[in-house]
Amino acid sequence: MECSKCGNxxxxxxxxQSGQILCKDCFINSIEKxxxxxxxxxxxxxxxxxxxxxxxxxxxxxxxxxxxNTFRERNIIDLCAVTVDEGIANYRxxxxxxxxxxxxxxxxxxxxxxxxxxxxxxxxxIMKKPNHxxxxxxxxxxxxxxINKAAREMxxxxxxxxxxxxxxxxxxxxxxxxxxxxxxxxLGAKTESQAEEFTIKIKPLREIPEREIGLYVVAKDLxxxxxxxxxxxxxxxxxxxxxxxxxxxxxxxIKYSTLRGYDKIKPAFNKEFKQEYSKNRCKRCGxxxxxxxxxxxxxxxxxxx
Amino acid sequence: MECSKCGNxxxxxxxxQSGQILCKDCFINSIEKxxxxxxxxxxxxxxxxxxxxxxxxxxxxxxxxxxxNTFRERNIIDLCAVTVDEGIANYRxxxxxxxxxxxxxxxxxxxxxxxxxxxxxxxxxIMKKPNHxxxxxxxxxxxxxxINKAAREMxxxxxxxxxxxxxxxxxxxxxxxxxxxxxxxxLGAKTESQAEEFTIKIKPLREIPEREIGLYVVAKDLxxxxxxxxxxxxxxxxxxxxxxxxxxxxxxxIKYSTLRGYDKIKPAFNKEFKQEYSKNRCKRCGxxxxxxxxxxxxxxxxxxx
Numbered sequence: 001m002e003c004s005k006c007g008n009x010x011x012x013x014x015x016x017q018s019g020q021i022l023c024k025d026c027f028i029n030s031i032e033k034x035x036x037x038x039x040x041x042x043x044x045x046x047x048x049x050x051x052x053x054x055x056x057x058x059x060x061x062x063x064x065x066x067x068x069n070t071f072r073e074r075n076i077i078d079l080c081a082v083t084v085d086e087g088i089a090n091y092r093x094x095x096x097x098x099x100x101x102x103x104x105x106x107x108x109x110x111x112x113x114x115x116x117x118x119x120x121x122x123x124x125x126i127m128k129k130p131n132h133x134x135x136x137x138x139x140x141x142x143x144x145x146x147i148n149k150a151a152r153e154m155x156x157x158x159x160x161x162x163x164x165x166x167x168x169x170x171x172x173x174x175x176x177x178x179x180x181x182x183x184x185x186x187l188g189a190k191t192e193s194q195a196e197e198f199t200i201k202i203k204p205l206r207e208i209p210e211r212e213i214g215l216y217v218v219a220k221d222l223x224x225x226x227x228x229x230x231x232x233x234x235x236x237x238x239x240x241x242x243x244x245x246x247x248x249x250x251x252x253x254i255k256y257s258t259l260r261g262y263d264k265i266k267p268a269f270n271k272e273f274k275q276e277y278s279k280n281r282c283k284r285c286g287x288x289x290x291x292x293x294x295x296x297x298x299x300x301x302x303x304x305x
Numbered sequence: 306m307e308c309s310k311c312g313n314x315x316x317x318x319x320x321x322q323s324g325q326i327l328c329k330d331c332f333i334n335s336i337e338k339x340x341x342x343x344x345x346x347x348x349x350x351x352x353x354x355x356x357x358x359x360x361x362x363x364x365x366x367x368x369x370x371x372x373x374n375t376f377r378e379r380n381i382i383d384l385c386a387v388t389v390d391e392g393i394a395n396y397r398x399x400x401x402x403x404x405x406x407x408x409x410x411x412x413x414x415x416x417x418x419x420x421x422x423x424x425x426x427x428x429x430x431i432m433k434k435p436n437h438x439x440x441x442x443x444x445x446x447x448x449x450x451x452i453n454k455a456a457r458e459m460x461x462x463x464x465x466x467x468x469x470x471x472x473x474x475x476x477x478x479x480x481x482x483x484x485x486x487x488x489x490x491x492l493g494a495k496t497e498s499q500a501e502e503f504t505i506k507i508k509p510l511r512e513i514p515e516r517e518i519g520l521y522v523v524a525k526d527l528x529x530x531x532x533x534x535x536x537x538x539x540x541x542x543x544x545x546x547x548x549x550x551x552x553x554x555x556x557x558x559i560k561y562s563t564l565r566g567y568d569k570i571k572p573a574f575n576k577e578f579k580q581e582y583s584k585n586r587c588k589r590c591g592x593x594x595x596x597x598x599x600x601x602x603x604x605x606x607x608x609x610x
Contacts, residue, residue: 176481177552177559179566239555243548247482250544254482261484268577269570 005030013215016252024219031216035067035204042189044202045158047076052156052199054147055081055103055110057095057225059217060162062102064204066222068160069106079106082150084143085114087122088230095225102223109154113146119296121305127231129303135231138299145287145296151199163203166210169255170240172262177240185269187262197288209255310335318520321557329524336521340372340509347494349507350463352381357461357504359452360386360408360415362400362530364522365467367407369509371527373465374411384411387455389448390419392427393535400530407528414459418451424601426610432536434608440536443604450592450601456504468508471515474560475545477567482545490574492567502593514560 001021002009008023015022015030022030039045051068055061065081072079083099085092096112103110116122119142126138151159168187175184191201205213217224232238247254281287282294284301293301306326307314313328320327320335327335344350356373360366370386377384388404390397401417408415421427424447431443456464473492480489496506510518522529537543552559586592587599589606598606 173481176478176566177556177563179562179564179569181566181569184566184570236556239552243552247544247548251482251541257484258482259484261481261486261489264484264486265489265570265574265577268573271577272570272573 012219013212015212016248017209017256028216028219031063031208031212032067032070034207038189038207039071039202039204042202042206044160044190044204045071045077048078049076049157050078050080050155051158051160051202052147052151052154053079053081053108054143054159054161055083055099056162057083057098057102058162059213059222059224059226060164060167060205060210062098062162062222062224063208063213063216064160064162065102065106065108066220067204069108072108080109080154080156081111082147082154083110083112084146085112085116086139086143087114087116087124089124091227091230094227098223098225111150111154113150115142115146118142118146119300119305121300121303123231126303132303133299134235135229136235136237139231141295141299145294148198148287152197156199159199159201161201161203162205164205164208164210164213165255165259166241166244168203168206169244169258170237172258173244174236174240181269181273184262185266185273188266207256207259317524318517320517321553322514322561333521333524336368336513336517337372337375339512343494343512344376344507344509347507349495349509350376350382353383354381354462355383355385355460356463356465356507357452357456357459358384358386358413358465359448359467360388360404361467362388362403362407363467364518364527364529364531365469365472365510365515367403367467367527367529368513368518368521369465369467370407370411370413371525372509374413377413385414385459385461386416387452387459388415388417389451390417390421391444391448392419392421392429394429396532396535399532403528403530416455416459418455420447420451423447423451424605424610426605426608428536431608437608438604439540440534441540441542444536446600446604450599453503453592457502461504464504464506466506466508467510469510469513469515469518470560470564471546471549473508473511474549474563475542477563478549479541479545486574486578489567490571490578493571512561512564 001011003011003023003026004020005026006023008026010023011021012024013022013027045051053061053065053068055065068077068079071077081099081103083096085096100110123135123139126132127135147159171187172184175187189203189206244255280289282289282297283292284297285294287294306316308316308328308331309325310331311328313331315328316326317329318327318332350356358366358370358373360370373382373384376382386404386408388401390401405415428440428444431437432440452464476492477489494508494511549560585594587594587602588597589602590599592599
């Protein structure tokens with residue numbers, strides 16, 4: 001057995017979906033080329049963009065920062081980064097420290113913003129409330145508003161998140177199963193801004209399977225926070241993730257076929273279910289919101305904060 | 306515990322998705338009302354229709370025949386039935402005998418058409434060929450052409466199949482996962498004819514979960530063929546069926562939410578991916594076909610028949 005690309009006998013990976021066997025250098029190269037291909041195909045970057053990376057310190061966001069930094073080194077874009085501290089004891093601090101070290105190493109401006117400072121309550125405190133709605137609902141909404149606000153304050157033109165192929169396919173299937181048409185229209189490689197104040201979001205790793213990102217950070221010797229969130233197992237997403245990986249064993253191209261199918265359907269959704277984004281403001285925080293209160297403020301009110 | 310509808314203490318079913326507890330009569334009634342509701346909502350029947358029921362003798366097709374017969378008794382529609390004998394030893398004959406007895410009992414014209422007589426090869430013979438493509442591919446295509454032809458010969462205006470909620474949701478999810486946009490547009494309660502010679506297909510049981518149909522035939526004391534096809538376990542559909550039922554345990558409305566989501570998306574597909582049906586004919590059999598040979602004749606040629 002030798003590398004399909006260069007003949008090196010020290011192989012580190014067999015790509016199930018393509019059948020390719022790769023050595024370390026060719027594997028690293030293949031991931032970076034594929035991410036760049038996604039960026040070009042989906043027009044994720046324009047020259048002069050200032051991209052804010054949502055940097056948790058985990059493998060996905062560190063890989064996003066690392067590959068986008070090659071565009072910064074070539075003076076195509078500028079970069080900055082934000083880490084949200086949700087307030088999860090024995091979990092978040094390690095990620096913050098790792099994020100800080102990467103930003104410092106690359107010389108990229110970096111902010112840490114805590115949910116407790118921003119909204120007066122931490123995720124651990126939320127999870128102690130009776131009748132809470134599950135960690136992921138709160139975490140998703142609060143992280144989104146915090147990152148959006150930071151992007152505005154740092155004058156970013158794009159927000160890059162570390163969503164990988166597995167994340168994207170899970171979201172697609174969850175929304176298919178829930179019949180959630182509105183959310184289905186919002187997925188994809190690039191989310192157009194819904195209101196002037198919301199920065200466009202991009203997902204450069206959208207076509208890279210999670211396990212390949214795990215291997216990429218090991219191959220590149222990048223320090224990452226490998227622990228998983230203590231609240232993650234409670235979610236519907238966890239169930240769907242397990243199911244997709246179980247199907248993937250017999251059908252190694254199933255994640256890609258689901259993604260390609262969704263990408264073909266998406267323009268049809270968007271024509272049929274075109275949403276007029278409201279110019280209304282949340283009465284409490286002033287952010288764009290189609291209802292009287294935005295989702296974050298609705299949650300905060302329910303939580304009595 | 307007593308029946309949610311009439312108070313009868315002899316309950317036979319708890320409907321997970323609605324929380325209703327039902328006695329035998331109210332359960333039977335609820336199924337029949339729901340099927341009639343689907344027929345009305347989706348406009349599946351017109352007065353004067355002659356409906357051909359694809360009658361395998363299994364629970365789904367027997368239930369379809371039984372409920373459509375109430376429309377025949379009220380002189381709204383006329384009925385006939387066809388059973389396809391695929392040629393599966395130790396399996397099909399029992400279904401044929403049961404189908405015959407139901408047709409006789411209700412006084413409905415009934416034909417049995419065998420794959421061997423029609424195309425010169427049985428499914429058992431196909432499955433002995435090296436490099437066959439899996440039983441379900443052949444069975445689906447050949448049954449479809451046989452039933453279409455029979456509908457024409459019997460002057461039927463609609464073909465009713467026994468597809469239940471589980472069948473429909475499996476098909477939807479399989480096509481989502483395979484990214485098969487063309488097939489996705491063809492699902493739904495009523496399949497418009499793709500060419501003049503193809504009769505419109507309707508699925509009256511599309512909103513009834515499989516297990517409720519199983520219970521319906523027991524409650525109504527209807528004789529049905531309960532064995533499952535010996536080839537069924539080899540299929541991707543089997544895998545998907547297992548997964549959906551596994552999800553259904555924690556999310557008892559998931560089949561309905563998937564169906565409702567699909568129904569909302571379908572008009573968008575059909576606008577975006579409108580197919581012009583070709584007026585071409587298969588060179589071999591003369592049936593409508595967009596390619597030189599129709600799918601059935603392509604298979605027959607590959608099989609050397």
